Amino acid sequence: MSSSQDKHLSIMRVSHQYHLMIKACAGLGALEDGRLVHKQLIQSGFESDVFVGSSLVDMYAKCGSIKDAWRVFNKMSSRNVVTWTAMILGHVKCGQGQKALELYEQMQQEGVQPDSVTFVGVLNACASLAALKEGRCVHQQIVECGWDADVFVGNSLVDMYAKCGSMEDAWRVFNKMPSRDVVTWTAMILGYCGNIEDAWRVFNKMPLRNVVTWNAMVLGHVKCGQGQEALKLFQQMQQEGVQPNSVTFVVVLNACASMIALEEGRCVHQHIIRCGWDSDVFVGSSLVDMYAKCGSMEDAWSVFNKMPSRDVVTWTTILGGCAMHGHGKEALKHFERMCEEGVQPDDVTFICLLSACSHAGLVGEGMHCYASMVKDYMISAKLEHYTCMVDLLGRAGHLQEAENMVMAMPCKPHVAVWMALLSACRIHGHVEMAERIAKQILEMEPDNAAVYVLLSDIYAAGGNKHLCQTIEQQRKEKGVKKQPGHTWIEVNNEVHTFVVDDQDHPQMPEIHAELQRLSGHMHDAGYRPCKKFIVHDVDEEEKVFHLCHHSEKLAIAFGLINSAPGTTLRIRKNLRVCEDCHTSTKFISKIAGRTIMVRDANRFHHFEDGMCSCRDYW
DNA sequence: TTAGGGTTAG
16 A cells, blocks of 8 residues: 555544544534534644534534534535535524525535435425425425435425425325335324324324324324323323333423323323433423423422523523513512523523513513613514513503504514503503504404404493494404313312313302302302493392303312312413403402412412402403 | 424513
């Protein structure tokens, strides 16, 4: 062997070694170790090697440091398809799908031909952006390049179409694929999130399933609001010998939180400890979230304090818990602690913080946070931040300021921000502004039932029975349906669901008898049904009816009958708690001597001894 | 250098 061949071989060997120590860092997400290797590479002059450079780009991108990836990428004298693909995949991973597509465009302009891995990355980018049009173009290119028979590319195509909502296209690709694996089938199931019947049809046909497939089905039920079915499926998967993993637990905890199933959640927590998943940051954050949403901030803090590592999501979750429970001052205090510990807040952190201020009526503090977000943390306000600010100002009665803020928004105001303002009009009885805003929302979303409900509440509260009836009539004529109210309560480790005017529950006679009994005591204690939102006068019989037909009242009565005296009742309602329910629950908490916690659409109401934690009814 | 599922808010 000549000396030049010898030298070449030795360079190859060293380059390969560097590639392996970098690959390991990338796999472990060990950014600091990766940086050390990078330093050595600079010293030994290997940085510009295409193979080593591509590995470095990949390592930085995988560790989430896209800036460093760019630094290496820009320094490289030559780049191949692997270098470009690593950059594309890195941007997809960081949630920058648009940038990934731009890189793909640039790569082609520079004459580099994509391979199957590039296509997988680009399709992922399209899927993350739900960019069906761009996805179709890429599909066309894939067919032209002859990559459509590749199972990886095929899977990504199915995934892209499914995520873009075109199940027809997904099935077309699926049927043409020469071979399918468990990933192909699972992508189809995931495409049916929200359409659980079709997901089941695919699941039942599958020749092979793994834990990801089961997780997808459990998730499908959670997304459809079928928490109990999700938990049943979790049992079934274990009976069939499939070991749950961290994702399973995250999804199952989500199901528990959605139903406020605290006891079930505690069982899952024990299971997590037995499996050794409790030190995982994803699982830990989900546990914090579950306990907070199930009404136990004590447990949420206990998990939080024991976690070996906490990231921005963990902190944001606990701040969100504080917000939900009305602990505004606490949220602000812990936000400072978070920053002191060197955790960089993100846009979601500020949404939680602003919502904490809003729920606690801390207007000045909220405005300060908002200003600091833009100035000190360089986070530009998104639609969600504007919604929080409008909510904060509006609840506190600064309606004009809130409306000015909407008008001054740099982007087009969306329905949520108008709804926040409309809710504020309801709290403060501002009829003129409410009518204007309702009109605005209905132009954008003619089927928005909540607008009709809010407007009718505002008219009723102002004593305008005629307009109240008119708006109700308009809603009916337009065929706009109100969202039905649901309430969940967990008693003796079992979750029970109630709906408005429930007739089906086997214990209904006892529930009605309990409400009738309470009605008498409440009347004596001074409770009168809230007539504000009732169009006609209420006689004795109707008084009982108004006490009985709301789902949360049925759930409370059920809880009182079936749980041990003195225990706290935890209730979850899918809609806002109505004013009459709010008042009657105060009375019930006093008469029954129970603490009742109600989690409605966005916050907890904590009823104790005839009082509620809300400063006002919101 | 290569695929599929998950945490926070609105």
